[in-house]
Amino acid sequence: xxxxxxxxxxxxxxxxxxxxxxxxxxxxxxxxxxxxxxxxxxxxxxxxxxxxxxxxxxxxxxxxxxxxxxxxxxxxxxxxxxxxxxxxxxxxxxxxxxxxxxxxxxxxxxxxxxxxxxxxxxxxxxxxxxxxxxxxxxxxxxxxxxxxxxxxxxxxxxxxxxxxxxxxxxxxxxxxxxxxxxxxxxxxxxxxxxxxxxxxxxxxxxxxxxxxxxxxxxxxxxxxxxxxxxxxxxxxxxxxxxxxxxxxxxxxxxxxxxxxxxxxxxxxxxxxxxxxxxxxxxxxxxxxxxxxxxxxxxxxxxxxxxxxxxxxxxxxxxxxxxxxxxxxxxxxxxxxxxxxxxxxxxxxxxxxxxxxxxxxxxxxxxxxxxxxxxxxxxxxxxxxxxxxxxxxxxxxxxxxxxxxxxxxxxxxxxxxxxxxxxxxxxxxxxxxxxxxxxxxxxxxxxxxxxxxxxxxxxxxxxxxxxxxxxxxxxxxxxxxxxxxxxxxxxxxxxxxxxxxxxxxxxxxxxxxxxxxxxxxxxxxxxxxxxxxxxxxxxxxxxxxxxxxxxxxxxxxxxxxxxxxxxxxxxxxxxxxxxxxxxxxxxxxx
Amino acid sequence: xxxxxxxxxxxxxxxxxxxxxxxxxxxxxxxxxxxxxxxxxxxxxxxxxxxxxxxxxxxxxxxxxxxxxxxxxxxxxxxxxxxxxxxxxxxxxxxxxxxxxxxxxxxxxxxxxxxxxxxxxxxxxxxxxxxxxxxxxxxxxxxxxxxxxxxxxxxxxxxxxxxxxxxxxxxxxxxxxxxxxxxxxxxxxxxxxxxxxxxxxxxxxxxxxxxxxxxxxxxxxxxxxxxxxxxxxxxxxxx
Numbered sequence: 001x002x003x004x005x006x007x008x009x010x011x012x013x014x015x016x017x018x019x020x021x022x023x024x025x026x027x028x029x030x031x032x033x034x035x036x037x038x039x040x041x042x043x044x045x046x047x048x049x050x051x052x053x054x055x056x057x058x059x060x061x062x063x064x065x066x067x068x069x070x071x072x073x074x075x076x077x078x079x080x081x082x083x084x085x086x087x088x089x090x091x092x093x094x095x096x097x098x099x100x101x102x103x104x105x106x107x108x109x110x111x112x113x114x115x116x117x118x119x120x121x122x123x124x125x126x127x128x129x130x131x132x133x134x135x136x137x138x139x140x141x142x143x144x145x146x147x148x149x150x151x152x153x154x155x156x157x158x159x160x161x162x163x164x165x166x167x168x169x170x171x172x173x174x175x176x177x178x179x180x181x182x183x184x185x186x187x188x189x190x191x192x193x194x195x196x197x198x199x200x201x202x203x204x205x206x207x208x209x210x211x212x213x214x215x216x217x218x219x220x221x222x223x224x225x226x227x228x229x230x231x232x233x234x235x236x237x238x239x240x241x242x243x244x245x246x247x248x249x250x251x252x253x254x255x256x257x258x259x260x261x262x263x264x265x266x267x268x269x270x271x272x273x274x275x276x277x278x279x280x281x282x283x284x285x286x287x288x289x290x291x292x293x294x295x296x297x298x299x300x301x302x303x304x305x306x307x308x309x310x311x312x313x314x315x316x317x318x319x320x321x322x323x324x325x326x327x328x329x330x331x332x333x334x335x336x337x338x339x340x341x342x343x344x345x346x347x348x349x350x351x352x353x354x355x356x357x358x359x360x361x362x363x364x365x366x367x368x369x370x371x372x373x374x375x376x377x378x379x380x381x382x383x384x385x386x387x388x389x390x391x392x393x394x395x396x397x398x399x400x401x402x403x404x405x406x407x408x409x410x411x412x413x414x415x416x417x418x419x420x421x422x423x424x425x426x427x428x429x430x431x432x433x434x435x436x437x438x439x440x441x442x443x444x445x446x447x448x449x450x451x452x453x454x455x456x457x458x459x460x461x462x463x464x465x466x467x468x469x470x471x472x473x474x475x476x477x478x479x480x481x482x483x484x485x486x487x488x489x490x491x492x493x494x495x496x497x498x499x500x501x502x503x504x505x506x507x508x509x510x511x512x513x514x515x516x517x518x519x520x521x522x523x524x525x526x527x528x529x530x531x532x533x534x535x536x537x538x539x540x541x542x543x544x545x546x547x548x549x550x551x552x553x554x555x556x557x558x559x560x561x562x563x564x565x566x567x568x569x570x571x572x573x574x575x576x577x578x579x580x581x582x583x584x585x586x587x588x589x
Numbered sequence: 590x591x592x593x594x595x596x597x598x599x600x601x602x603x604x605x606x607x608x609x610x611x612x613x614x615x616x617x618x619x620x621x622x623x624x625x626x627x628x629x630x631x632x633x634x635x636x637x638x639x640x641x642x643x644x645x646x647x648x649x650x651x652x653x654x655x656x657x658x659x660x661x662x663x664x665x666x667x668x669x670x671x672x673x674x675x676x677x678x679x680x681x682x683x684x685x686x687x688x689x690x691x692x693x694x695x696x697x698x699x700x701x702x703x704x705x706x707x708x709x710x711x712x713x714x715x716x717x718x719x720x721x722x723x724x725x726x727x728x729x730x731x732x733x734x735x736x737x738x739x740x741x742x743x744x745x746x747x748x749x750x751x752x753x754x755x756x757x758x759x760x761x762x763x764x765x766x767x768x769x770x771x772x773x774x775x776x777x778x779x780x781x782x783x784x785x786x787x788x789x790x791x792x793x794x795x796x797x798x799x800x801x802x803x804x805x806x807x808x809x810x811x812x813x814x815x816x817x818x819x820x821x822x823x824x825x826x827x828x
Contacts, residue, residue: 056780194810419745
């Protein structure tokens with residue numbers, strides 16, 4: 001027996017970055033808001049305190065802040081000739097869990113996408129001819145131009161107090177910033193972090209090769225900062241425990257350190273944790289969602305929360321899964337190319353070159369999640385792709401993220417994995433090893449998609465989401481090319497040994513690669529090829545808005561959170577400025 | 590050699606150098622840590638004989654032989670078992686990890702396809718139990734002795750065969766077993782000592798990892814390009 005609750009103005013499914021931003025904006029507009037979050041509401045002052053938060057085994061290996069695959073996972077197959085198997089342990093990607101979501105345990109690398117990433121298909125068609133784009137490469141223009149989104153990127157950066165150096169202020173190229181980036185209305189809110197020795201050496205080598213190094217834009221506050229919400233962030237301690245950990249210094253921008261303190265005091269906002277949403281209840285005829293059904297994980301009771309406005313802010317898998325399971329829109333069929341939900345699923349093609357500098361003291365344990373020097377010379381279409389046989393690219397960076405020793409134990413190529421020789425090499429190189437990483441784009445491919453698995457079920461009895469995904473030849477060629485540039489820089493740094501690892505072969509769910517999964521509910525201008533319109537409003541239910549990287553039509557060679565935050569503000573503006581005045585489809589289907 | 594250490598070697602199998610001789614001298618503290626912590630490293634925690642929560646004597650002996658072959662005693666650190674690696678594995682397998690926490694366990698089951706990772710119907714405790722039994726059976730059939738009764742050269746040959754997947758175990762892939770085993774051994778060697786391994790922070794001393802509190806805001810520039818050293822501190826030192 002489902003207990004029906006009193007209707008509220010808006011209900012949000014998922015209380016990570018996008019849910020927190022939207023809750024704040026809707027409350028500001030006077031709406032009553034309920035945020036439903038499957039995981040726990042952890043209190044940072046207690047849950048992320050010293051000394052326990054510096055526990056690599058607990059947080060990095062046993063993944064305490066991540067989603068438990070027993071609660072929700074996906075199945076995987078490389079192509080539709082295979083029978084998918086469940087991802088029983090998370091490895092290559094780590095979905096978040098709890099209030100704050102992945103914003104709790106991210107590194108904080110906060111980029112904007114290039115203006116050309118916002119109009120990818122028309123840009124590449126114009127420069128190389130429409131025929132140069134492979135037939136099965138389903139890249140698309142964003143329905144929102146970079147110029148339209150600039151102010152929203154800036155707003156998210158101000159919320160987080162991003163530390164960085166602008167490269168382009170209103171068209172003026174700035175010394176020391178990224179000369180390839182789109183224009184900015186102003187400088188970053190906080191100055192860049194202090195560089196590591198590895199970063200200094202990387203920048204010098206990159207410059208000597210004619211490239212354009214700049215400091216990684218970081219949501220690790222270089223100095224204490226008060227954001228426009230009046231919330232104070234602390235100064236980063238360079239502890240080397242960002243990714244997979246909470247921040248005890250309140251220096252890493254997260255929902256907890258930027259927005260949740262405001263929401264906690266807001267009488268119009270109620271966050272219910274341990275609330276596992278099972279379904280959106282869809283009135284097909286009226287083209288609207290009437291309510292959301294969820295299970296209270298404390299009691300097992302099923303509840304129904306009616307709302308005038310429904311926001312899906314449950315990350316890539318949750319958003320796509322709930323749309324498919326609730327029967328909203330048409331599931332994408334890779335054979336016919338028809339249908340849209342589950343389309344354009346992408347990942348990221350990451351690789352790197354490990355380098356060993358015998359005579360340099362790198363103190364690799366002094367770091368932050370976004371401490372690095374970067375070049376953007378080989379990202380997106382910042383370089384000529386004529387004759388290369390692929391599109392896309394990635395930034396190349398030397399990050400000093402910390403050197404937690406269970407996972408960070410660099411040894412030169414050819415060293416055994418155990419025994420006397422391994423020990424000697426580990427002791428010798430631990431302080432002298434670094435990695436140059438490539439954050440590579442991933443362009444949508446016809447065969448890569450998400451749908452419902454016919455066999456495996458989750459604890460609520462629903463079919464699991466099924467991922468059909470593999471790397472493409474475009475990805476492998478791109479990775480070989482850009483990883484070669486990383487190796488070139490490593491050699492220019494004077495490394496005695498360089499281990500080059502371009503991405504090749506098939507996608508494997510075991511080794512960690514990135515949690516930058518995207519797509520499944522792509523945005524677009526055509527309801528036949530997209531799930532949401534340019535305001536991130538569902539084409540099939542006018543009171544449903546979908547937030548997060550699930551709306552990307554393809555993935556760029558950048559960490560997605562900057563664009564995700566900007567899009568959340570963009571959608572909030574559309575809801576408050578347009579939708580609430582006349583609740584209906586903002587763009588006719 | 591004390592009775593206690595002889596008993597340990599009986600239990601764990603492959604003995605090595607005694608701890609005191611192998612610990613490198615503690616590096617001087619570069620600066621006073623922010624949080625209060627003892628200025629002297631704690632005395633080695635190795636006690637007279639390890640006790641196990643869930644491992645049988647034969648399982649502990651096998652794992653001791655593995656730990657001491659993967660992490661042999663030398664001037665850089667004591668042996669794996671002297672660093673507590675077997676105790677670490679015992680505690681992990683006896684707890685939530687061994688019971689299959691954070692694993693999707695619903696069927697049906699099939700052997701893993703390329704790229705899908707862990708597909709065992711067994712939780713880690715059952716998997717390691719079956720793996721150890723298969724490995725010992727294979728060692729006896731191949732070399733005439735269980736792993737812990739082989740000499741060091743023999744143990745290296747046996748582990749290399751498992752690493753390459755050339756050891757034909759009954760019912761379990763030796764390569765998969767080896768990968769999981771190597772991971773647990775390295776976790777036991779490098780994790781915070783609160784889990785029972787990495788006694789006296791031996792691995793952190795070996796590589797020069799300072800541990801806690803890791804507050805380097807005022808140090809990253811001051812020590813840039815210079816070797817920063819600190820007597821390593823663990824969670825227990827601040828608790």
